[in-house]
Amino acid sequence: MSHKRAFMPEDRSELSGVPEQPIVPEHTPLLATRSMSEIDANVTGSNEVEKNAERRIWLELWEFRSQLETAAKDTSFKFVFGEGFSFDAISGKITVDPTWYIEHNYTRNQIEFALLHEGMHLQQLGEDPQGYLNQFDDARRRATRRQPNGVEEVDKGVHTVFLRFNNCISDINVNSRVARQVPSYGKDGNRREAVESLYRDKLFKETDYRGKPLTYQFMNALLREVMLPDEPVQVAEKVRELLDKPFECVGQTLTLAQLIEQYFEYPLLGRKSQGWQGTERERWFVMERTLMPRFMELLEDDEKSGALQKYQPKPGDGGIGEGELAPNEKEEASKFAVEEQRNRNRSAEERASDAARSQFQDALASAGFSPEQVKQLNDIRVEVASFLPELTQLWHRLIQKSDIIVTGDRSRRHKYGVTVSVDDAIRQLPTIFTNPSRAEIMEQYEELLKRSDRPKDLIVHLHLDQSGSMDKPKQVAVQRIAYLLATSLENFRLERQIEGVPAMVQCEIWRFGSDAKLALPAVSSSNDRLADIARMVVEVDNNMGGTEDANSLEKSRQLLTPTLKERIAERDATMLVIEITDGETETLERSREIIEALKESGVTVKAIQILEGGLQLDTVSEDKVTAQNLHDKMQSHGTFGNLWGEDGHQLYQLKALKETLFKILLQHIQHV
Incomplete structure (x- = not known):
């Protein structure tokens, strides 16, 4: 692709007054020599003015890449600039195309925000890889339909709408993370206008969504109105009713804005100290009880009317556009992160195992046990080691203050919840021991919890x-x-x-x-x-x-x-x-x-x-x-x-x- 016109200084008001001499000296400390050579390889200007303009943009983009890697510091991903947006599942390399933003007339602040946005998705993923991956598994499960011949298949239209809805909720959290890292992009920041312009003029130009399926109306209105709260959009009466109706969550009655601020945006430090970490699984837990039932109600209407089969998603629907990784790329990235985390944990477990064995053997030797007895005891210790944490937790459950539900409906057979269903746990013990991620033994509630004392x-x-x-x-x-x-x-x-x-x-x-x-x-x-x-x-x-x-x-x-x-x-x-x-x-x-x-x-x-x-x-x-x-x-x-x-x-x-x-x-x- 040609990026030549996009780099012309007259098209970039921010580059007015660009010096004719190269601007390398003031940026050199931020770049390795190899990076500078990579930048020059992308310079295509026909004269020094154009070349210097291109260099300045590429230098800024390189700084953005550094910010990307900082944002995703807890992952094993590496960012490279190239053509398009893609993920390499072998190397963990993410290709980002900054020139796409330039070609689409993004301002410097909008480019920075967009790249930080992508980086924060990776930060989400790094914090809770399995929780991030679960949303893709859930979308596929919810979209699976039994065909007349008895075969189960994934309905493409339903699958797509779930992926976009999940992305919409994820974007709300990601944008709050960007604002936390760079406060000037926050609600009261001096660069907030760049963000609002991005959502108003590029991502969500439309303000009348009544021609879209109800589910798309719901998710688009949700994301756009969170980012542009003073600019309501037009949606079907039922969609507006579901957006405006108060939500019951953990004993609270909340407006949509309050729900978003308390449970979907990145939590303040004060919230973290109260036990709310804002992980993917925690957000998913709340979404299952608040937004998802309303979304499912609209989905049922869309399926009855055939609206999803007739509708071709547009760029921006659910916050998904061309200038980012596609949902399938994000799913592959989450699988990569889960495997990397397992490898890291495995190595950590091996190191911990060596230290525990040495400490155990030294303690027994000093207590007078023979080498043969020490070996026998260590073999027993290793055999039962994986069972100890679970058994210890069961003792905790026997005598400790515990939460019990005193009001509200209860539902069983969930993967995540607030308490274990003992009956389900007993029935699913083989699953718990062999494939715990598939166990559905949790009970879920919507109302207040009360403290209950077990024996001391x-x-x-x-x-x-x-x-x-x-x-x-x-x-x-x-x-x-x-x-x-x-x-x-x-x-x-x-x-x-x-x-x-x-x-x-x-x-x-x-x-x-x-x-x-x-x-x-x-x-x-x-x-x-x-x-x-x-x-x-x-x-x-x-x-x-x-x-x-x-x-x-x-x-x-x-x-x-x-x-x-x-x-x-x-x-x-x-x-x-x-x-x-x-x-x-x-x-x-x-x-x-x-x-x-x-x-x-x-x-x-x-x-x-x-x-x-x-x-x-x-x-x-x-x-x-x-x-x-x-x-x-x-x-x-x-x-x-x-x-x-x-x-x-x-x-x-x-x-x-x-x-x-x-x-x-x-x-x-x-x-x-």
Whole structure:
């Protein structure tokens, strides 16, 4: 393409008085020699006046590129000037064509604003890559329609309108980011007129949108009136009604302008300190409850009338024009950013893993553990490491102040929301463990939240079968679950201590065979709880004789003083008792009597049964239990209720053990 006329000084009022000599000296500190040579390669003027004019513009553009890369500093993108606007998914290189703006008679301030606008899109992306990518997945999902032949296909017209609507909302946030970085482009800035002129004279020349589909009227009016609030446009009566109707959001009644300012523009530092970070996912959460239902209402009308199929989108619709990356380019860029973030996080995790391993091994060695024991314990630590954060969070959910909804409608099966649906979480545990991004376990509300107190103190007793029937594979399973439980509870106790929360967190572990022995006291006599937990793990064996679990369970009943019973009844404390066994108890009647006494006092009592081969869970699920198989299972095991797992099938992976633990805890949470 030829840019020659665009660089003529007489066409650029800002270049009046351009000196005839090159202006390199005053700009040299900002540029590398290579950049200067690249600039000269673009100079096409026929005389020195034209060439100097071109150099000045290119120097300014190079400064803009520097601002672009500064704006997108948290991403892995590189900006280059070239022909057109494109993204290279291999290198992460974004091509920006500044001469396009010049050819379309953008002023210097408008070029700077437009380039900063693109840079801020990349800043959005860098802050929350997955959240940014989700909008493209959501647009495709919402546009998928089942055809008469049963095949599902993406409706191109519907897909396009969703992409443009999402871009419209994103642009509002991006423009506020530009104003935050360069205040002169803000609402009261001395360069605001350049921005308003850009939206009035170039992007949204029309002021009567009544000939467009209702969805396009809605999004165009929304964006134009946010940028030009004193210049209302003409839209269909229904569209105007939906734009002007107040919004209910998190217990507030807001006008459109208030909604935009509070939840869609880039948040002020004060808002961030209150917990609102303004990420893509946070904005999406609000949009789903405010703007999206109204947009969907208009979309339904457009689909019924066939308006979307007849309409060819114009440049500027939804804020999308020629002088920027196309939606498909932005989607590719977001995929690139998500992968780059994963790579960075992976490297960080590897570094953290090395440091944690070294610290762990040094601590155990100094506590007197042999090299063989240190290796055994480190292997266990690595195996359960990915489960620890989730389990620790479940302990937090058991005893902490939590938000509950006291008014308003509730809907379930969402990816994002304000609280977890326990029922959905239990049903979708396999998805949570294998592909958490697809889990839909959140509940969403529109009204006010109220604080609710859970019990302050947590007591967990773990009883480990160490009888002669517990062979080596079973011992390995016991070691891992004991380490996982004890370590997660210790992490939880330390976190609450750091937070300054007055609460008691006690984990007591007993080993049983023909007798019962304390493996881990509730309170360590030493200052090294890690060493005590490690010692408990390496001492797991099968040399304690028969399977008389009543001796061990009695230790839990003895803890139930009248005071503790009263505190459990008043929800000041909660107690959970878990037994790990192969199920062959020799004290059936006594065990049953102890378990019933514990349950009557409000204690949750559960058992995990380990069969031949170790990490296998043989149980009966609640929804498919029959009287006969429940009787068969319980006859040799006492009265724990039911054993946990899945339909009596043998599960061979450690994550199955984790899943069982989580089911127990999630059910316990429902009752405290």
